Amino acid sequence: MAKSAVLELVRASIAGPNPNLDRLVKLFSTFRGNDKVLMLIQYTCKILVAYFNYRKKPGLATRFANLGGPTADFRILLRYSGLVPMLQAILAVERSPPASRTLLWVERLQNLSMVIYYPLEHIYWLGAHNVIPLSTEKTNKISLWSCRFWAAYVVLQFIHSYEEYRLWNVKRIGLLKKSGEDSVDPNEMEALMAEKRSIKDVAYQKSPIPEWFIGVCGVVAGLYQLQFAWESTA
Secondary structure (H helix, E strand, O other): OOOHHHOOOOOHHHOOOOOOHHHHHHHHHHHHHHHHHHHHHHHHHHHHHHHHHHHOOOOHHHHHHHHHHHHHHHHHOOOOHHHHHHHHHHHHHOOOOOOOOHHHHHHHHHHHHHHHHHHEEEEEEEEOOOOOOOHHHHHHHHHHHHHHHHHHHHHHHHHHHHHHHHHHHHHHHHHHHHHHHOOOOOOHHHHHHHHHHHHHOOOOOOOOOOOOHHHHHHHHHHHHHHHHHHHHOO
């Protein structure tokens, strides 16, 4: 009797609703979720390639390089339509400007950097794969400039996050002054804290530094962004 009850319980737990599985399906059904998982694979491979080269195991290093390379290629291909949402973002910023003039100009400059970055990245990829005739020197130069425009976006994002936090803090102080620290509306405070949690971003960029360090930075960035993508499926 006890055994059948346990089996029934196990069967019910397997067959019943599984919120985590539902969220996982939702994560993989989005571009963002897929990209962050592939990002983790790509940069973990960089770390493993550096590690196995250091341990004098070129065979294993080559295997992980063979996995990381196509993964990076696939992520670039997934971004082929990146300019379309950028055009939408440009129009949205002009229609509904952000809360401060600083944020407005930062977002304008970010949009401009991405409008230049995406075509350069695509041209680099096409040249690197001999789809269009480009010398290795030109291909590398285009890759470098695409990374520079991405780096510009990253620097601007730090300014953006700082300005967002400054405005949030002004709002928080105003709420406390209006209500008094002991009588703040819990719903207003919860909304304020939710706004603070949303002010988070992480960025990474390519540069002439050791591959293992790029890998570590990419893995950290990937984990952070994957966590944010996971939270958005709730």
